[in-house]
Amino acid sequence: MTAALMLAGCSKSNEPETSGGPLHLRLISTEQYLHTLAYVFGPSISLELKFPPMRRTNGLLANGAALAGVTTSQMEQYQRAASSVAAQVVDEDRRNYLIPCTPAAPDKADDACAKQFFSQTGRLLQRHTLSDAEVGAYVQQAGEAANQLKDFYAGLGMVLESMLISPEVLFIVEKSEADPDNQGKQRLDALSMASRLSFFLWDAAPDDELLKAAESGELNNRKGLKREVDRMLASPRLEAGVRAFFDDMFAFDTFDSLSKDATVYPFFTGATVADAREQTLRTVVDHLIHKNLDYRDLFTTRSTFMSPALAPLYQLPASQGWTPYEFPENSPRQGLLTQVSFLATHSHPGRSSPTLRGKALRELLLCQVVPPPPPNVDFSALNNPDAHYPTQRDRVAAHLNAPTCAGCHRITDPTGLALENFDGAGRFRSEENGVAIDASGDLDGKPFENITGLSKALHDNPGLPNCLVNRVYSYGSGTAVKPTDRQLMQYFGEEFAADGYKMPDLLRTIVLSTAFSRVDPTQRTTLPAPKKDEPAPQITQNQQSTLSQNGL
Amino acid sequence: MNNLSRRRVLRGMLNGTAVTVGLPLLNCFLNNNGTALASGAPMPVRFGTWGWGLGMNKAIFVPKKLGLGFDLPEEIAALAPVRQHINLITNSTYFRDNYQNLCHYTGWVIARTGSAPKDTRDIPGETIDVTIANQIGGSTRFKSLTATATGDVRNTYSYENSNTPNSPEWSPLQFYTRLFGPDFPDPNAKEFKPDPRVMVRKSVLSGVKDQTNSLMKQVGAEDRQRLDQYFTGLRHLEQQFDQRLQKPEPIAACHRPGEIKVDPAMGQEAEAVAVRHRMMTDLLVMALACDQTRVFNMAYTNANCSTIKPGYEKPHHTTTHEEPVDMSLGYQPTASWFTRRALESWAYFVDAFTKIKEGDGTLLDNVFVYATTDHGYARTHSLDGIPMFTAGRAGGKVKSGYHIDLGATATTRVGYTALRLFGVDKPSWGVNSNNTNKEVSEILA
Secondary structure (H helix, E strand, O other), rough: HHHHHHHHHHHHHOOOOOOOOOOOOOOOOOOHHHHHHHHHHHOOOOOOOOOOOOOOOOOEOOHHHHHOOHHHHHHHHEEEEHHHHHHHHHOOOOOHOOOOOOOOOOOOHHHHHHHHHHHHHHHHHHHHOOOHHHHHHHHHHHHHHOOOOOOOHHHHHHHHHOOOHHHHEEEEEOOOEEEOOOOOOOOOOOOHHHHHHHOOOOOOOOOHHHHHHOOOHHHHOOOHHHHHHHHHHOOOOHHHHHHHHHHOOHHHHHHOOOOOOOOOOOOOOHHHHHHHHHHHHHHHHHHHHOOOOOOOOOOOOEEEOOOOOOOOOOOOOOOOOOOOEEOOOOOOOHHHHHHHHHHHHHHOOOOHHHHHHHHHHHHHOOOOOOOOOOOOOOOOHOOOHHHHHOOOHHHHHHHHHHHHHHHHHHHHHHHHOOOOOOOEEEEEEEEOOEEEOOOOOOOOOOOEEEHHHHHHHHHHHOOOHHHHHHHHHHHHOOOOOOHHHHHHHHHHHHHHHHHHOOOHHHHHHHHHHHHHHHHHOOOOOOOOOOOOOOOOOOOOOOHHHHHOOOOO | OOOOHHHHHHHHHHHHOHHHHHHHHHHHHHHHOOEEEEOOEEEEOOEEEOOOOEEHHHHHHHHOOOOEEOOOHHHHHHHHHHHHHHHEEEEEEOOOOOOOOOOHHHHHHHHHOOOOOOOOOOOOOOOOOHHHHHHHOOOOOOOOOEEEEEEOOOOOOOOOOOOOOOEEEEEHHHHHHHHHHHOOOOOOOOOOOOOOOHHHHHHHHHHHHHHHHHHHHHOOOHHHHHEEEEEEEEEEEHHHHHOOOOOOOOOOOOOOOOOOOOOOOOOOOOHHHHHHHHHHHHHHHHHHHOOOOEEEEEEEOOOOOEEEEEOOOHHHHHHHOOOOOOOOOEEEHHHHHHHHHHHHHHHHHHHHHOOOOEEEHHHHHHEEEEEOOOOOOOHHOOOOOOOEEEOHHHHHOEEEEEHHHHHOOOOOOHHHHHHHHOOOOOOOEEOOHHHEEEHHHHHHH
């Protein structure tokens, strides 16, 4: 035990000093709202609504939560969701087990019962123990409403509805306090830390135990924090947290509007869309959480799960429901790159796209930025009506020959072409227009012959685990990684490698780091909202004459 | 308009929005070009936008004849039934000034904000519909309504600022439920009984407002702005509850449309987009007839759109870049096929307003629609030769049926015209070269 503490102490001392990120006011996401409601009221509460998506910022939707504003139509959505949830909680089927007491009379106020309900439920929804005054205000409102509507439960429901749209529920507000262990530095206060941990690891609000640990001060000491983190990592709720993270990192929001040309890909249906997303998330959770395996092996593993809707795309007999499946050793299907989720989302509706696939590999998995094409692209090579290019490799060769295109296409196309053995829907093919597909290429100087070689090269690329570290830290802390965090990322990366690239260990290292809870309240919490009619930088006379020369 | 009372105007003043809510309503009262409602109040004039992606092919789109009775080259042939209701404005320019030409972004952002964006995350100010909604949208059930026919919740042209898009309705089923579901205040209902639950809802909202006020004191200036937006949302809910407690004035043209029970098939096939567009349009038009909103946005597609022609391997955007120009035709045939589908939907959209009788005319007489795209010629990402449309007669203030050549001047002149029509008191609109104080006088009555 002493040795373990010493080791912990040692590893802590290796952590580079950081200045801390900003304090956030984050808007709750649809999934976080739904998970929280499911944990507070049970899974029988159903809600079809989907709040507007956050704006993807530095690679993650989660980073958009600290910037997102709320429109009036969004408020209507919150109101409708709240109204539906509250009505379900107090309906006759559920009130007996969701409301912890029975009123003396069902047709009028019962302050004692209302008080019990709001202090328990309010604490979980608002993520802190409500003060007497706060509970008192809810009880009074519920009492007035009950008497007015001559229905205790209706009154309770109305007030619950208002709580569900309150800023305390919809916004995750962070506060700081002086860090007694580091003079002059600020850290998240215990309740803010509880929320940051919980929305990160569970994609939901803290449970009762975590709130208790925050309120008793346990979360402020390393031992207490460690105990809570270990409990959270062992909880079944971790699965939802890890799914939410990868759904965000892999940009699976694309699935919400994904469709294929049914005349080209008749096997690709609405059920395929839902199952392709699910297949990858199941594979990820099983590999990283249930089996606690090396993250890099996700890109070479032959283990996955199969559903009836996916089987035709994988040219397999249909299974019954979801079943574990292992591709044979010589199969070209190895790793996440060869799953339909990656292949189909980074393609066009009616054909594959080496460029989109290569770009996704670079941006989503290696955290690199591929610049957009220049506006004055010359498509003449492609536009030549006499040309016939049987394969994508022939078609995109035009990119590599044109100097304006080659810069970027050299980093996207050689990897994307390695995936050409899969069509735009993700079905395997060995030839295109009667010509055998050449899937060779190279990734950052590592040559390969086929997709299995690309997966191996990706597995061995140091950018792969480093990108995960970067995204996980950014997702958990709610801010993009800054250039000044380079040493910190290096430290996390080394720890991740030393732990054998295990996801739970990475999560533990990050949440136990000083950097994770350190904040700098002087930092701007959000990007500045643009001022109305703010003039753009003025054009100089020189620039003006250049513009006129260009016919503008 | 129908519920305007001294009390309402005063309440607007108490909320600190006297100038933005009270005055334009009075302005509308003074404007007697429209036909009066049964109560004697004039018809409300509504503002809308319509957006399509990827421009056009000049040679087969731009009419040779200017003014009334302009010819309809093959790409715009679908506009024949609505030609007298629209104005086609061609040869205008999006000025990017010293910013980059951000493909499929710079253009529509200028059209909607008057200002060139500095990067693809930048929305340099609220969009024009938001400005006009702040002016005229305060008294209806919905401040504005935004819809897309693409089925993708990310496709909108309406923003409060860079981080606050007005997310569109993308599902006809959900849109129906929002407009005409159980909470629809049918103005022609025989009985009106205020729901006591709504009264309670309204009163418990005060507690939420108090919480918001105390939270605002604890956060930095930027986050306070976001909470302020949220607070505006609360006030909007409060106003909606208020309206549900008052008996609405009957509106002859208002009917709850047939219930939508399932959504049409998802998908980007041109036909699927057209079906969604028709369903969304019909709902929107009836919502306007029922005076549920006075500001609306419809996106036929986003700028960089992936509409597909079944059996053709490339979606619309890729087609504009990669399809060879057919030398005998002189244009890209499939790219033009997509543009023609867009214009069919635009014709449907305009025509839908004529189906609603309002006063002595139709709903279209009391509407002004501003329709924009992202590029002139999408293949080369051009920001000049930009086509735009308007539709409707804005309560008699606008003439229609004209083709106008803007002579390479700023597109923002059309937006500025719209702002003036709706009483937005700005000496000019737009930034740098897009700044203008010149209306398109040719279309003003």
